[in-house]
Amino acid sequence: MTLTDVRRAAGRIRWYVRELTGESAYDRYVAHARSCDPGAPVMTRRQFERSRTDAREADPREGFRCC
Numbered sequence: 001m002t003l004t005d006v007r008r009a010a011g012r013i014r015w016y017v018r019e020l021t022g023e024s025a026y027d028r029y030v031a032h033a034r035s036c037d038p039g040a041p042v043m044t045r046r047q048f049e050r051s052r053t054d055a056r057e058a059d060p061r062e063g064f065r066c067c
Contacts, residue, residue, distance in 0.1 A: 025052070 018024040026048050033042045043051065 015024075026045050029048055030042055033040060
């Protein structure tokens with residue numbers, strides 16, 4: 001196994017973990033926001049995560065929090 005193979009495998013594992021944990025959602029949001037209206041302000045990561053959490057808690061289909 002060469003160094004290139006190890007890097008490729010590490011990149012795939014990183015991509016999978018980011019998708020699984022939702023870490024890449026902000027990157028997709030920024031790309032979408034900038035492609036739709038480049039001049040519009042983009043939420044910070046903190047604002048984005050707060051908005052996501054609020055939306056998730058407000059929608060009963062997304063699950064619920066017990067505490």
